[in-house]
Amino acid sequence: MTTDQLQNLFSVPVKFNGNIAIINNISEHFNQTQTNNSFSEKWVKLDAESSTNEMEVFQKNWVLDLYGFKSLDGLKAFLSDKKVIIDAGCGLGYKSAWLAELAPHATVFGIDFSEAAIVAAKRYEHIPNVFFFRGDIANLPFKKETLDFILCDQVIHHTEDPKKTFAHLSSLLTPRGKFACYVYAKKALPRELVDDHFRKATHNLSHEQMWQFSDQLTELGKRLTELNVKFECPDIPALGIKGGEYDIQRFIYWNFIKCFYHPKWTKQENDSCNFDWYSPSNAERYSPEEFKQWAYNLNLNIDFFRSEEAAHTVIVSK
Numbered sequence: 001m002t003t004d005q006l007q008n009l010f011s012v013p014v015k016f017n018g019n020i021a022i023i024n025n026i027s028e029h030f031n032q033t034q035t036n037n038s039f040s041e042k043w044v045k046l047d048a049e050s051s052t053n054e055m056e057v058f059q060k061n062w063v064l065d066l067y068g069f070k071s072l073d074g075l076k077a078f079l080s081d082k083k084v085i086i087d088a089g090c091g092l093g094y095k096s097a098w099l100a101e102l103a104p105h106a107t108v109f110g111i112d113f114s115e116a117a118i119v120a121a122k123r124y125e126h127i128p129n130v131f132f133f134r135g136d137i138a139n140l141p142f143k144k145e146t147l148d149f150i151l152c153d154q155v156i157h158h159t160e161d162p163k164k165t166f167a168h169l170s171s172l173l174t175p176r177g178k179f180a181c182y183v184y185a186k187k188a189l190p191r192e193l194v195d196d197h198f199r200k201a202t203h204n205l206s207h208e209q210m211w212q213f214s215d216q217l218t219e220l221g222k223r224l225t226e227l228n229v230k231f232e233c234p235d236i237p238a239l240g241i242k243g244g245e246y247d248i249q250r251f252i253y254w255n256f257i258k259c260f261y262h263p264k265w266t267k268q269e270n271d272s273c274n275f276d277w278y279s280p281s282n283a284e285r286y287s288p289e290e291f292k293q294w295a296y297n298l299n300l301n302i303d304f305f306r307s308e309e310a311a312h313t314v315i316v317s318k
């Protein structure tokens with residue numbers, strides 16, 4: 001894409017320095033600022049200390065699953081007619097780079113409100129069809145009806161007003177464009193109460209205290225996983241706990257407290273996953289009906305919908 005073609009996508013002039021443009025690096029909202037600071041802390045640390053790509057492989061396979069692409073070829077075929085793509089809330093940008101590699105004919109923009117956008121731009125400066133912005137996905141400089149594909153994976157619930165962000169991103173879709181979006185699912189009552197507590201309590205914890213807490217959660221997850229105990233739980237509707245056979249770590253994880261542990265991830269990747277849950281102030285959860293209602297309110301078609309314990313995912317179009 002030439003510089004003129006690039007600028008033509010925007011409603012205001014956007015100044016790139018190499019492959020990055022800073023649109024905005026501060027928010028007027030306290031919770032969004034706290035959320036951005038949390039993610040800056042997480043990503044800068046993870047980039048510096050992470051030594052494997054197990055997490056990235058896991059995350060990419062999850063995308064294939066979550067949005068019904070089934071296989072890498074399925075995603076490639078889906079992308080074959082998409083020319084302008086955004087990875088809204090790209091973190092370290094590995095999914096932006098992945099989309100750019102799978103769709104070499106397209107121009108991909110990875111956008112993040114945290115320092116991750118800068119880290120991502122350095123990481124992927126060798127890929128010619130990917131650019132990064134630091135800014136708010138709730139207020140992007142694209143002209144209306146410019147984007148052929150929006151991936152907003154594990155992000156929208158971290159924005160100041162997720163429903164409004166969803167409407168903003170939808171307005172940027174071309175008439176045949178597709179928008180793939182993920183929101184956190186509401187979980188059992190005890191887990192929701194603990195999560196709500198931490199959305200506020202984290203305001204008073206330093207990053208160092210949050211990393212200590214994350215380390216304790218990883219250790220709890222590890223010890224429970226290593227017990228390798230399964231049991232049959234009764235249905236407890238008053239607590240929103242579904243009956244059935246559970247591994248003890250999964251039972252505590254889904255119903256009481258997030259104590260993530262994946263044996264193949266590095267310690268830093270595991271800690272980051274726990275940090276990422278409890279550190280940001282903005283992290284709303286939704287029922288499937290609440291999420292679908294966002295699309296109905298905007299008269300969007302729901303081309304794909306999937307619900308699982310962690311999240312609801314949707315692909316919508318106009």
Ligand SMILES: C[S@@+](CC[C@H](N)C(=O)[O-])C[C@H]1O[C@@H](n2cnc3c(N)ncnc32)[C@H](O)[C@@H]1O
Binds near residue numbers: 032035114136137155
């Ligand atoms: C859980 S991470 C997901 C990152 C990436 N999509 C992935 O799947 O690996 C959420 C990301 O959303 C970003 N984020 C939160 N609110 C944002 C906003 N209003 N605008 C842009 N990015 C935002 C955070 O900085 C963070 O990098």
